[in-house]
Amino acid sequence: MRMSRLFLRTLRDDPADADVDSYRLLVRAGYIRRVSSGIYSWLPLGQRVLANVAQIVREEMDAAEAQEITLPIAQPLELWQKNGRDKAYGPLMFRLTDRKETAYCLSPTAEELVTSLVAAEYSSYRDLPLSLYQINWKYRDELRPRFGLLRGREFLMKDAYSFDLDLDGLRTTYQTMYDAYHRVFTRCALTFRAVEGEAGEMGGDVNHEFMAVAAVGEDDFVWCRTCDYAANVEVATRRAAAAASPGAEATVPAMESMHTPERPGIAAVAELLGEPASALLKCMAFDVDGELGLALVPGDREVNEFAVAHALAPRKVRIFDDADFDRHPELPKGYIGPHHPQVAVVVADPAVAARAEWVTGANSVDQHVRHASPGRDFAVTEWAPIVTIVSGDPCPRCGNALSVDRGIEVGQVFQLGTKYSNALGAFYTDEHGAQHPMVMGCYGIGVSRVIAAIVEEHHDDHGIAWPQSVAPYQVHLVALPGKGEGAAAVRQAADDLYEQLRAARLDVLYDDREQSPGVKFADADLLGMPVQLTVGAKGLARGVVERKVRATGERDDLALADVLGAVLAGA
RNA sequence: CGGGGAGUGGCGCAGUGGUAGCGCACCAGCUUUGGGUGCUGGCGGUCGGGGGUUCAAAUCCCCCCUCCCCGACCA
Numbered sequence: 001m002r003m004s005r006l007f008l009r010t011l012r013d014d015p016a017d018a019d020v021d022s023y024r025l026l027v028r029a030g031y032i033r034r035v036s037s038g039i040y041s042w043l044p045l046g047q048r049v050l051a052n053v054a055q056i057v058r059e060e061m062d063a064a065e066a067q068e069i070t071l072p073i074a075q076p077l078e079l080w081q082k083n084g085r086d087k088a089y090g091p092l093m094f095r096l097t098d099r100k101e102t103a104y105c106l107s108p109t110a111e112e113l114v115t116s117l118v119a120a121e122y123s124s125y126r127d128l129p130l131s132l133y134q135i136n137w138k139y140r141d142e143l144r145p146r147f148g149l150l151r152g153r154e155f156l157m158k159d160a161y162s163f164d165l166d167l168d169g170l171r172t173t174y175q176t177m178y179d180a181y182h183r184v185f186t187r188c189a190l191t192f193r194a195v196e197g198e199a200g201e202m203g204g205d206v207n208h209e210f211m212a213v214a215a216v217g218e219d220d221f222v223w224c225r226t227c228d229y230a231a232n233v234e235v236a237t238r239r240a241a242a243a244a245s246p247g248a249e250a251t252v253p254a255m256e257s258m259h260t261p262e263r264p265g266i267a268a269v270a271e272l273l274g275e276p277a278s279a280l281l282k283c284m285a286f287d288v289d290g291e292l293g294l295a296l297v298p299g300d301r302e303v304n305e306f307a308v309a310h311a312l313a314p315r316k317v318r319i320f321d322d323a324d325f326d327r328h329p330e331l332p333k334g335y336i337g338p339h340h341p342q343v344a345v346v347v348a349d350p351a352v353a354a355r356a357e358w359v360t361g362a363n364s365v366d367q368h369v370r371h372a373s374p375g376r377d378f379a380v381t382e383w384a385p386i387v388t389i390v391s392g393d394p395c396p397r398c399g400n401a402l403s404v405d406r407g408i409e410v411g412q413v414f415q416l417g418t419k420y421s422n423a424l425g426a427f428y429t430d431e432h433g434a435q436h437p438m439v440m441g442c443y444g445i446g447v448s449r450v451i452a453a454i455v456e457e458h459h460d461d462h463g464i465a466w467p468q469s470v471a472p473y474q475v476h477l478v479a480l481p482g483k484g485e486g487a488a489a490v491r492q493a494a495d496d497l498y499e500q501l502r503a504a505r506l507d508v509l510y511d512d513r514e515q516s517p518g519v520k521f522a523d524a525d526l527l528g529m530p531v532q533l534t535v536g537a538k539g540l541a542r543g544v545v546e547r548k549v550r551a552t553g554e555r556d557d558l559a560l561a562d563v564l565g566a567v568l569a570g571a
Numbered sequence: 572c573g574g575g576g577a578g579u580g581g582c583g584c585a586g587u588g589g590u591a592g593c594g595c596a597c598c599a600g601c602u603u604u605g606g607g608u609g610c611u612g613g614c615g616g617u618c619g620g621g622g623g624u625u626c627a628a629a630u631c632c633c634c635c636c637u638c639c640c641c642g643a644c645c646a
Contacts, residue, residue, distance in 0.1 A: 010607095012582085012594095013595065015583085016583065144642090144644095151644095482603095482605090516606090518604090518608075519607050521605075521606045
């Protein structure tokens, strides 16, 4: 494509409403334009990226034997009223009315429609399994659209739906999709992890969220850079530290109390005693089915309430609020210790076993104790990993350091079960003539969101640096003819090279504009094609063009005759 | 929806009662030609909309609309 003909206007200034780098750069570089809150136009360069990402998704879905269809965006509201999901979505759904006053909505997803479709067409066990998918625009009237493409009201989504005979079939299909997702995001050059989601409201629904690591992400998650471990902060664990050597408590002096006036809280006591916070035992009070419970962790750590609840399930667990403390003056907030006769449940993190003695509360205002030894001075009724994981904790799987980061949810896979098939009548008849609901799964990828995630990961101060797999053009050819006597020769050489590269079926963006070199270089870096080739009088005199790899900034000279081969080798 | 802020040329902004300006972009000319060259001259605006106050409103008052930012959702 000749840039002189390309519908493109780059901006020197950042858009005023830019809140994240991806949106800022995509607008500045002329890939997209905002039309309304959360709604964007895709200009030629952006359209090519969109098509490239969609094509990767398409290829992997096809490889997973899903079949592409296109469902309508405008859907009768009646379809959504059958199972009451119009109410569940509420104002999140765009609604409209036709001339006959029939209510419609703009599809936020398509379980209902696709389930109805399959229910109407298929009814035999011989038809299954079946997977269908579409890549289509979705609409959600978000409370607060933000971060450009990351949370739009109109977005391109791949949504797939599987129909199996039974749960085993679903599990197989689910694994196939899960693997396909790994390939999609790997091809998109994203740093990502699959995070196991919490059980859905139906209970037991397995799902995974694919999180792309990014500072602008909206969810915290824990992941290992070495292996593929990843988890929500609530359910993340770490490899337990070794327990203190057996018998170590024998050398611990007898527990003694200390006067610690006006020192509630770990930090204050640690400061007074000159001890590190990690030598203090933090005791958090919980109500456990009406009984008193304590959760014990080292003083420098936070208690993961979710983990405590999980460890003590099915008992109901509630962390103490101010009213609870008022009802239990025997547990003075800030001076709680684990050695308390009225406490029925003591759950401790394994890290508590790693020290033979602790400084902790004396269950009396202005009093703490030291030399409190687990087992000797206080009992632990259950051991469970209950600290909130922080960066640097050892991975439970491989032992290397974990990272806690924010992530962008770029995809999700979900085992739906029979919720929709039952509600919408998607049944099949088995070989014995009995009817069963089809067992469904659904699988989403936010295509336009993926693009934002890619830019978040692949950019620098100068602009975007597209991975080859999704770049709108593979090569950005820059001609610098100048106005000297060599101008015509440079232009001719660049034109020839352009034709040569195109003949080799490379996607080439050719900057043939009459602009100064500075403008052209700045635009090339901003637009972000993986490889830049510069044809100028200087190089031409030596028979070379300069190559620059956008992502790394590496430059080298290529002899004119070798350019095509070198570029093809790199592509 | 709650709280905070903003709507002035395509983009970024200034302009607190006297009839609208700057930078970028765009057009023309000259200039420069390996990292957003410089100069000159241009095109382009019902100042978000409606109503009101005033001799006079971008500016003051009222109503409405849109957008942005901070808190509960999701691809």
